[in-house]
Amino acid sequence: MAREYSEQEQVRxxxxxxxxxxxxxxxxxxxxxxxxxxxxxxxxDDARHQATEEGPAPEELRVSIAGRIMSRRIMGxxxxxxxxxxxxxxxxxxxxxxxxxxxxxxxxKKMLDIxxxxxxxxxxxxxxxxxxxxxxxxxxxxxxxxxxxPIEKEQDGHVYNAMTDxxxxxxxxxxxxxxxxxxxxxxxxxxxxxxxxxxxxxERGYVEVETPVLQPIYGGAAARPFTTHHNALDMKLYMRxxxxxxxxxxxxxxxxxxxxxxxxxxxxGLSRFHNPEFTMMELYVAYKDYDWMMGLVEEMVESIALALxxxxxxIVGDKTISFKRPWKRLPLFDAIEERTGxxxxxxxxxxxxxxxxxxxxxxxxxxxVGKLIDEIFGEFVExxxxxxxxxxxxxxxxxxxxxxxxxxxxxxxxxxxxxxGKELCNAFSELNDPDDQRARFEDQERLxxxxxxxxxxxxxxxxxxxxxxxxxxxxxxxxxxRLAMLMTNSExxxxxxxxxxxxxxxxxESDEHGEGSTTEDSDESRKA
RNA sequence: GAUCCCGUAGCUCAGCUGGCAGAGCAUCUGACUUUUAAUCAGAGGGUCCCAGGUUCGAGCCCUGGCGGGAUCACCA
Numbered sequence: 001m002a003r004e005y006s007e008q009e010q011v012r013x014x015x016x017x018x019x020x021x022x023x024x025x026x027x028x029x030x031x032x033x034x035x036x037x038x039x040x041x042x043x044x045d046d047a048r049h050q051a052t053e054e055g056p057a058p059e060e061l062r063v064s065i066a067g068r069i070m071s072r073r074i075m076g077x078x079x080x081x082x083x084x085x086x087x088x089x090x091x092x093x094x095x096x097x098x099x100x101x102x103x104x105x106x107x108x109k110k111m112l113d114i115x116x117x118x119x120x121x122x123x124x125x126x127x128x129x130x131x132x133x134x135x136x137x138x139x140x141x142x143x144x145x146x147x148x149x150p151i152e153k154e155q156d157g158h159v160y161n162a163m164t165d166x167x168x169x170x171x172x173x174x175x176x177x178x179x180x181x182x183x184x185x186x187x188x189x190x191x192x193x194x195x196x197x198x199x200x201x202x203e204r205g206y207v208e209v210e211t212p213v214l215q216p217i218y219g220g221a222a223a224r225p226f227t228t229h230h231n232a233l234d235m236k237l238y239m240r241x242x243x244x245x246x247x248x249x250x251x252x253x254x255x256x257x258x259x260x261x262x263x264x265x266x267x268x269g270l271s272r273f274h275n276p277e278f279t280m281m282e283l284y285v286a287y288k289d290y291d292w293m294m295g296l297v298e299e300m301v302e303s304i305a306l307a308l309x310x311x312x313x314x315i316v317g318d319k320t321i322s323f324k325r326p327w328k329r330l331p332l333f334d335a336i337e338e339r340t341g342x343x344x345x346x347x348x349x350x351x352x353x354x355x356x357x358x359x360x361x362x363x364x365x366x367x368x369v370g371k372l373i374d375e376i377f378g379e380f381v382e383x384x385x386x387x388x389x390x391x392x393x394x395x396x397x398x399x400x401x402x403x404x405x406x407x408x409x410x411x412x413x414x415x416x417x418x419x420x421g422k423e424l425c426n427a428f429s430e431l432n433d434p435d436d437q438r439a440r441f442e443d444q445e446r447l448x449x450x451x452x453x454x455x456x457x458x459x460x461x462x463x464x465x466x467x468x469x470x471x472x473x474x475x476x477x478x479x480x481x482r483l484a485m486l487m488t489n490s491e492x493x494x495x496x497x498x499x500x501x502x503x504x505x506x507x508x509e510s511d512e513h514g515e516g517s518t519t520e521d522s523d524e525s526r527k528a
Numbered sequence: 529g530a531u532c533c534c535g536u537a538g539c540u541c542a543g544c545u546g547g548c549a550g551a552g553c554a555u556c557u558g559a560c561u562u563u564u565a566a567u568c569a570g571a572g573g574g575u576c577c578c579a580g581g582u583u584c585g586a587g588c589c590c591u592g593g594c595g596g597g598a599u600c601a602c603c604a
Contacts, residue, residue: 078561
């Protein structure tokens with residue numbers, strides 16, 4: 001069923017039909033691009049490339065470019081428009097007499113619109129007003145745009161008619177990317193961030209591996225999983241919530257250092273810090289401990305900041321954050337004492353509950369020692385940690401996969417890096433005593449039976465691996481999206497994920513999907 | 529999940545105390561061979577998110593729903 005077209009869409013469809021009738025293919029096969037707009041703007045040299053009243057340019061700068069028409073100023077027999085390619089925009093000058101007979105009046109003026117993709121061949125010059133432009137001698141239609149773009153206009157840095165609807169931008173990211181060069185920049189920076197991280201790890205000899213996304217037993221973190229099913233084996237499977245237990249099996253297997261940059265999936269709420277599908281980098285290094293890992297993380301993040309921005313001082317929101325090494329290190333209990341005046345080390349559940357209540361927190365009886373400490377930390381300490389800070393030595397109850405602290409009873413060797421009031425990474429000296437690990441899993445099972453749906457599951461195969469002996473190992477998980485937010489000064493995780501999860505589109509937009517999308521479907525999916 | 533704010537033309541937004549649905553850009557027609565938010569003259573374009581209610585009359589008031597944003601809470 002064809003949907004109804006808006007006036008502007010109909011105009012564009014008619015133009016496409018006219019093109020075909022005139023023998024112009026609205027969807028060309030290829031175009032030889034020799035230059036990008038930024039290269040032209042950088043390399044143009046008035047002395048060599050600009051014609052003068054005395055004569056032609058000593059050395060013509062000939063270019064072939066391609067991109068979208070983003071604005072048009074038609075003045076009778078000549079016109080200017082801006083062409084946008086990946087690198088930016090450049091103005092193009094078109095005059096009737098430089099194009100094939102009739103092409104300017106029929107095709108250029110009547111059949112092309114803002115948003116169409118065209119190829120231009122010509123020479124570069126500077127206009128009277130001083131803008132470096134391409135004088136077109138050949139113009140080819142490469143792809144006709146049938147939908148109008150929300151066109152932003154700009155003068156003196158002020159943007160008019162800005163496309164601001166967040167939903168529009170996330171749902172139709174392709175349009176957002178066309179209209180907003182800074183969005184393209186954000187994702188280019190994200191890519192550079194990951195490639196910097198990868199080279200950093202590769203240079204140190206760590207092996208990049210791939211472990212299962214579909215897992216019969218999920219583990220490695222406290223979270224609710226997505227559940228799915230394999231038909232042939234008639235088997236329940238979970239989408240991974242972490243890679244941890246598989247990566248540590250590889251340390252057992254004899255790799256000294258392995259890492260994985262992975263999509264993990266957690267069946268939990270959405271917020272500006274949470275997307276159900278997100279990217280994590282996990283790293284495990286044999287014969288090292290958490291103290292060593294702190295050094296590695298700060299070195300890696302510092303080098304990323306330098307690679308992206310050439311500085312360790314980054315502006316994030318209204319704050320300046322310094323990623324310069326070394327970062328502050330602060331034991332969890334000291335951090336809490338600093339902020340609240342309460343020393344929690346060694347306190348039992350009742351004492352902690354009393355302190356939490358005194359501090360004004362809402363608590364209930366099911367909260368254990370670890371949970372209470374975590375609440376107090378999250379409420380009174382974490383939001384105040386703006387500059388990168390390592391919080392170290394967590395209660396054992398919160399960390400079923402971490403090794404007992406070598407000197408502090410009841411704690412584990414674990415750290416989190418907190419930046420701008422949010423957790424950036426989580427790491428520990430890995431627990432490698434299989435019997436201790438079994439006991440910790442059993443504790444988790446008890447929590448699960450009491451209704452904690454984030455409790456970890458017993459993983460017999462993992463225990464078997466540990467029984468073969470895992471060297472002392474340091475492990476790290478770092479939230480790539482969170483790091484990307486910091487590195488690109490983005491206030492929402494949706495601004496660093498190309499296609500963030502959104503609700504399905506409702507029926508008034510169902511024309512997008514043709515027939516299958518009925519009111520009943522939408523109602524069902526909302527209930528789900 | 530809770531609270532607050534929002535939903536009007538392709539885009540950005542006005543719309544008074546409830547009284548004929550508006551502007552700029554975009555689109556269409558015409559003029560214009562160095563413009564740049566190009567300019568000038570004219571034209572078309574609306575399920576005012578949806579469903580009820582109050583009213584002589586609803587974009588506006590009331591109820592319910594849907595969608596979005598922000599904040600809070602849980603996980604990274």
